[in-house]
Amino acid sequence: MDDMAEIREFLRKLLALRGDRQPFSDTSSFFLSGRLGSVDAVELVVLLEERFGIDFAEVGFDQSNIDSIEAIRSLLQSVRAAE
Amino acid sequence: MKAGIVKYLPPSARHETETVLRAHPGVREAAVVLWESEKPGEEKLVGYVVPDEDYIHRVLGGGDEERKRMQKWRKTFDLSQFGKQAQHPEPGFNIAGWNSSYTRQPIPAEHMREWVDLTVQELMNFRARAILEIGCGTGLLLLRLARGCEQYVGVDFSGAGLKRIKEQMQEMGGLWNGVSLLERSADNFDGFAEDSFDTVILNSVVKYFPSAAYLIGVLEAALRVVRPGGRIFIGDVRNLALLEPCAVSIELYQAQASMGVDEFRERVHRRVRFEEQLVIAPAFFLALQKRFPRITRVEVHPKRGRFDNEMTRFRYNAILHLQPDRDGDVELSFLDWAEQRFGLDSIAGVLRNKKPESLAIKKVANARMERDVEALAKLAEAESSRTVGEFRESLEKGEQRGIDPEKMWALGEELGYRVDISWTASRPDGSYDVVFRTPADKGELLRPGIVWPQTNSDLKEMAQYTNIPGRGVLREKLIEQLREYSQQSLPKNLAPTLFFLIDALPLTADGQVDVHEFPVPPMQEDGA
Numbered sequence: 244m245d246d247m248a249e250i251r252e253f254l255r256k257l258l259a260l261r262g263d264r265q266p267f268s269d270t271s272s273f274f275l276s277g278r279l280g281s282v283d284a285v286e287l288v289v290l291l292e293e294r295f296g297i298d299f300a301e302v303g304f305d306q307s308n309i310d311s312i313e314a315i316r317s318l319l320q321s322v323r324a325a326e
Numbered sequence: 327m328k329a330g331i332v333k334y335l336p337p338s339a340r341h342e343t344e345t346v347l348r349a350h351p352g353v354r355e356a357a358v359v360l361w362e363s364e365k366p367g368e369e370k371l372v373g374y375v376v377p378d379e380d381y382i383h384r385v386l387g388g389g390d391e392e393r394k395r396m397q398k399w400r401k402t403f404d405l406s407q408f409g410k411q412a413q414h415p416e417p418g419f420n421i422a423g424w425n426s427s428y429t430r431q432p433i434p435a436e437h438m439r440e441w442v443d444l445t446v447q448e449l450m451n452f453r454a455r456a457i458l459e460i461g462c463g464t465g466l467l468l469l470r471l472a473r474g475c476e477q478y479v480g481v482d483f484s485g486a487g488l489k490r491i492k493e494q495m496q497e498m499g500g501l502w503n504g505v506s507l508l509e510r511s512a513d514n515f516d517g518f519a520e521d522s523f524d525t526v527i528l529n530s531v532v533k534y535f536p537s538a539a540y541l542i543g544v545l546e547a548a549l550r551v552v553r554p555g556g557r558i559f560i561g562d563v564r565n566l567a568l569l570e571p572c573a574v575s576i577e578l579y580q581a582q583a584s585m586g587v588d589e590f591r592e593r594v595h596r597r598v599r600f601e602e603q604l605v606i607a608p609a610f611f612l613a614l615q616k617r618f619p620r621i622t623r624v625e626v627h628p629k630r631g632r633f634d635n636e637m638t639r640f641r642y643n644a645i646l647h648l649q650p651d652r653d654g655d656v657e658l659s660f661l662d663w664a665e666q667r668f669g670l671d672s673i674a675g676v677l678r679n680k681k682p683e684s685l686a687i688k689k690v691a692n693a694r695m696e697r698d699v700e701a702l703a704k705l706a707e708a709e710s711s712r713t714v715g716e717f718r719e720s721l722e723k724g725e726q727r728g729i730d731p732e733k734m735w736a737l738g739e740e741l742g743y744r745v746d747i748s749w750t751a752s753r754p755d756g757s758y759d760v761v762f763r764t765p766a767d768k769g770e771l772l773r774p775g776i777v778w779p780q781t782n783s784d785l786k787e788m789a790q791y792t793n794i795p796g797r798g799v800l801r802e803k804l805i806e807q808l809r810e811y812s813q814q815s816l817p818k819n820l821a822p823t824l825f826f827l828i829d830a831l832p833l834t835a836d837g838q839v840d841v842h843e844f845p846v847p848p849m850q851e852d853g854a
Contacts, residue, residue, distance in 0.1 A: 261600055261798065274430075282395070284402070289401070
């Protein structure tokens, strides 16, 4: 499974645990739209830290940077470019 | 959405499926129904399960889950301190992470300033010398109060927040004698001697506690470290009696005008069901007093403040006093606000003309959230064919009759009365009780308490006074388990693809399961 597919699957499960089984696209908003809450944001952050080595203490945290698949993709790209 | 038609499974298949489902430890009762949509061949096997609540809370949501929830909140705070907003705050006023539930944007600084100022003012009245603050966050209270104390211990589980406090202390300069900061969880009282503080503060933090049991444990420990004559201040508590009006209020703000009323109702329902924070009825603290006699008096009052926001609408401060030798509470006869047809002017008139020593009024309608309470009531009756836009319009016609509690406080100030306002009655309409007394200037610590109107606070279990944070997620976890379990334990055609958790199996008059009373599944969705 490629990185983005893994992240999509992770988000699908987070949504399912909130009883949300509606589909989402790469630009669907998760947090700013309220589909997911701040505790879910932490789950995603932990995945990004542990699985993809992002250190938010260093790069700074802004919820809009993880709000959609598209946003996460560019976050990963910018962090990798900086490495 | 088309309703499905019930199609019966062969009795043997139904029996097999239900027997397997009932064998799952999270299931008390189960029934399966085959639904068919109007489109031929489209069928859906649905499991209706009465869950074992004990399994949900102890197995799925037990100790490990509680610890995990705490860790997630800690991380949430750490993250809020990694953003731009936290980098160079005005010293003593780091409000990074304080976002509005309505706009999901930072709460305006002037609202936060009022919130901090009024909380600090209230705490200063106690003239505390030794304070333990559990959950000192970014130091909003600590940096204002610590210099007036001999000792101030700030505890927080977020290291990132404590680091920000230290930076601000340096920037503000001067000596910070007697201040110590400890990175630890709220239930860790190691090294705190009995009777060693006169005030324990838990401000805007108990909402992050994972359960009522955890809160009781922390308060029990806090009661031991407070010396007689002291108090525990639990600030900015979200009111369980108003959880639903609060959900309606936020969803009504966010919903598109074109949204249908049914979807809107579902959103409100979901917001309540998936509430992640601990929300507490004021009556919880009265019940706590019965359990811990060391508490001699309980005060619960709505937040002060002129700004309209979720804190002033839906939150309160609770103060648990430990004053063994004080005079008894005063018994007053409360006039009923609605029966007396009181308004702010008539109250002012009574105080001005008759100059009574005291005036006590109960059940004053509360202007702050009156609209939200009304919206909740009207939503239950709103027709499905209507839109949120139309629903909003129907609300605007309503007349406001309540009084903002802040106006009562202001009136007292103007006329030389001390004003006490109470929410101890925990009414679901947000109404409050108010007492005007003279003289206004009697010291905070000397004034006698008041016997407030109370609702019945004799629920057997303390846990009934709070919600269960994350309850919705735990129920969804059971559904996920049931889905996997039935796929493994049943032939493919007998494994339900969709589950509903219900309170009880609906029965017909002769005691048979009444399939027509089950919630109807959506047929278009693929159920995956």
